[in-house]
Amino acid sequence: MTTLSYTETRPVVLPSAVPTDYVFGASDTNDLVDSDEVHAVVTLKVAMTRDMLAAAFDLAMRGAYDENIDELPVEEIRHRVELSLHMESPWELLRDGRTFDELLEDESIVDLVRAEYRAIDRAYPHMTPKENH
Template structure:
């Protein structure tokens, strides 16, 4: 019995996976594994839309808005997106991503949301929108 059934009739063209050095549980300064013997490091690839990436980045930025988003290094942006993937289900990020661009119509946060999209476009440039974002 399988939990999910997946059949693919034709290959889907995907951008290359973004490499990472981040290993949840060992890259954190608190080392959450507490010295336990690591049995395996599991790699998970998640295909994400631009809006999902922005929603994940937004979640990881909560409470850190004293930083200039436009000055964050690409590695830090990617690290924060990956942190959200560790904390949130990809299904939740898919749901949140569906409506994330609607925040561009909220005048109280539009500059912040645009900065988050610019950060995503710098960190994941494969299909970045080039204007009006």
């Protein structure tokens, strides 16, 4: 566990970072031109709430509703969350996460949202699930 206190008004105990093997950006040689050279790989750690993770996963699942979320491997769930972080600002995900659980009140998508939360709980088990979700 890491304790973050230099940017917060109160100390916050953070869980250990989840490792990843995926590298976004200029790692795909098809995206490089002859003069391009990867100069560095920058690691970014983002502390995320369960709702932020679910919102990020939901964004990455758009257009993939034919997949059974409950059968996705943990690595794929994490990859999709990281993909959303690559495409969206963590601040936007923080904002979206604050209201994401309200989607559980929409009967037309409640099963999908519950499946997304189950996926997040499998991929990030150190996060404590909310009651009744």
